[in-house]
């Protein structure tokens with residue numbers, strides 16, 4: 001059995017899933033929010049430590065304003081509906097990405113959820129919001145340069161600690177839904193030795209049962225981390 005501490009998911013395919021049913025793309029995002037709840041509860045039951053979800057990338061600003069505005073409302077929709085249940089399940093919330101640029105209302109909703117769940121001991125559910133992997137690495141480079149106490153050679157550990165995602169373990173398993181085979185600037189440093197699973201289901205149809213199947217497939221993989229067994 002492989003150790004599974006950190007799972008990361010690119011929740012792709014909401015828009016196409018909705019359009020296939022002649023519905024607005026936003027309907028897909030709304031259903032996607034519901035699935036965040038379902039997968040987070042399952043991840044918590046499976047004793048996964050950290051689940052990082054790609055909720056809004058630095059590139060998503062290129063979308064039409066109406067969709068960007070809708071995506072920025074999703075944290076409010078999510079926490080209005082599910083914060084109580086997250087508390088009941090001892091789930092902790094965190095965020096990685098640039099706060100600067102996120103509308104104030106959205107940032108406040110996220111900060112409130114982070115504060116309220118800070119002492120929870122179950123799964124840590126991390127939303128990558130206004131997040132880009134290259135930007136995260138650059139921010140860590142600049143923070144190393146500007147750290148007055150850092151007058152030494154920068155090691156992997158030191159660099160890692162300057163990353164937004166630094167306090168979390170390396171990603172063990174990265175899942176992308178909707179049949180696309182890309183990383184899309186997600187967690188570039190933390191994915192160094194991750195296993196990948198690309199599934200055909202769109203995010204709203206990626207059920208907890210399917211999630212368990214992907215995890216059991218991960219269990220069967222031979223992880224060698226560059227060594228030999």
Ligand code: FPP
Nearest residue numbers: 011012013014015016032033055074075078
């Ligand atoms: C990609 O699908 C998905 C997103 C850009 C947003 C995903 C966000 C959620 C599912 C909810 C986030 C929840 C919280 C609480 C912040 P797409 O629109 O690119 O789909 P497409 O490839 O079919 O167009």
